Amino acid sequence: MGRNYIENSKLTVTKFNRVSYRPKKRDTEGLGALQEAPKILDFVLPNGGIITMSTHEEILIGRKARPNDPMVSLDLQPYEGRDLGVSRCHAMMAVMHNKLTIQDLNSLNHTLLNGQMLIPMKRYTLRDGDKISLGSFVMEVHFVG
Known part of the structure; x- marks a missing residue:
């Protein structure tokens, strides 16, 4: 009560702006369920279609609406991406x-x-079968190999 915890830090700031230390919590729940990064992914689209991609390079997810837009790896424009709220440069997937x-x-x-x-701009670990929503565009990601 009255403390603000600083993410990824042992520091806290009290309501009187005093800095104190707290033991860092370790999130161990579900660590056994984390999977190594796959080399191949299947994206299951809302229409049932499947797009297969390699994870060798970063995957920029978005839509290429105009010729001068940045190149996206996973272009959702042909799948009603614009109508469903997908930004031109919406999200990035990468192996870290x-x-x-x-x-x-x-x-x-x-x-x-x-x-x-x-x-925004914070990385989250993906697991096989996760559902990703980009605006109203919902797809599943499956680890193939």
Whole structure:
């Protein structure tokens, strides 16, 4: 009560702006369930279609609406991406420390992971079967190999 915890830090700030230390909590719940990053992903789209992609490079998810828009790896424009609220540069997936991660790129309509809104520019670890919502566009990600 009356304390603000600083993320990823042992420091807290009290209501009187005094800095104090707290033991850092270790989140060990579900660590056994984390999977190594796959080399191949299947994205299951709302229409039932499947897009297969490699994780060898970062995957920029968005839509290429105009010729001068940035190149996106996973272009959702042909799948009603614009109408469903997908930004041109909506989210980024990348392998970090042998885990597949996703981060929202400060998109207008947000990114949700299994129904939880992502904090923009923060990386989250993905698991096989996770649901990703980009605006109202919902797809599943499956680890193939």
